[in-house]
Amino acid sequence: MRLLFWVAVLFAGAVGLALFTQFNHSNVVLFYPPYRVEMSLNLTLALLLLLFFVVWTILTTFRHLSEMPRRAAAYRERSRMSKAQAALRESIENLFAGRFARAERAARDAQAWPEQAQTAALVGARAAHRMQESERRDAWMAQVTDPERAQARLVSMAELLVDARDAEGALETIAQLQSQGGRQIHVQRIALRAHQHLKNWTEVLRLARSLEKRNALHPVLALRLKQLAVEAMLDERRHDAEGLYHFWRSLSPDERHAVRIAEPAARYFSALGRQNEARRIVEEALRVNWDSRLVQRYAECAERGKALPQIQQAEKWLTEHPVDADLYYTLGVLCLGEQLWGKAQSNFERALKYADPESQRRLRVRTHLALARLFEETERPEDAQRHYRESAMLAA
Incomplete structure (x- = not known):
């Protein structure tokens, strides 16, 4: 639609110019003694228009020639910036891909553009850290001096120090960060890891x-x-x-x-x-x-002679867990402490009945030993010896 509009305007202009030149019979006379030049008005206007375009072309060419050094410098700057940005992207990609040496080299190339030099230094520090080059890591971090990037530097340094198991250094860095008002969740995660390394359990819990x-x-x-x-x-x-x-x-x-x-x-x-x-x-x-x-x-929470409430509680649990071998063993121990010999024996025997031979071997050993002690208390040495042998065989 726009093209049709301009075509219509062009044709209208051409028609108007043709009509103007057809009906215009005026002349222009120039006197330059001893010369006299007489031209039609149409030719004069055409020559003036031509002169305008010639002068405009000369001036434009001169202006472009005078600006060429500045344009060349701007082109070189854009080229350097483009290469530096590509190097930074390559550095980040290599860092994520685990190619840390390449990432560090690309980060060095990315510093060609001063605007992103310190951002590239943060990437280079992480790459050097992954290669366990602590001196190079610290050298990269020392290049980050911009106050606007101080938080990024401190958080990154704290994380890298925790990863290197320098928990005290990480906490010192976090203290600097928090003194500037930094309370991010990620910083708390880093602090949690540092306190865990130092076994500061109060802080770990908090x-x-x-x-x-x-x-x-x-x-x-x-x-x-x-x-x-x-x-x-x-x-x-x-x-x-x-x-x-x-x-x-x-x-x-x-x-x-x-x-x-x-x-x-x-x-x-x-x-x-x-x-x-x-x-x-x-x-x-x-x-x-x-x-x-x-x-x-x-069973260990009972006081001798006062275990009846616990026995009653354990029997209530049996209604919900009728085949729990551990519960039968615990109930047997409680009854044994109260010298309820028959009840203790029946619970121990049920514990042996429901205990899994493979996964609850230790429980079976303990149950046999408890039965052996019970039979010793009730003066049944043969039964006691039999259970001692069973426990010894299971333990072996």
């Missing part, structure tokens, strides 16, 4: 909880880290009953119900003579997570 709330850690990984931290902190307080109790109450219900946390906590409370607390820990955890380790630990 950071794992914080990242879990923000959905920045996979739930399984968050649970595992919290378990490691709580296990270590429980072990630190295993000789301090009050400290252990207060720390246990500070945990969330989900943490207290985790098997790997509840089981050692019950063990430590039992060792400190806090059987009632240990029993509550196991019972609460078993309501949420039924596990053989907690079931067996339940």
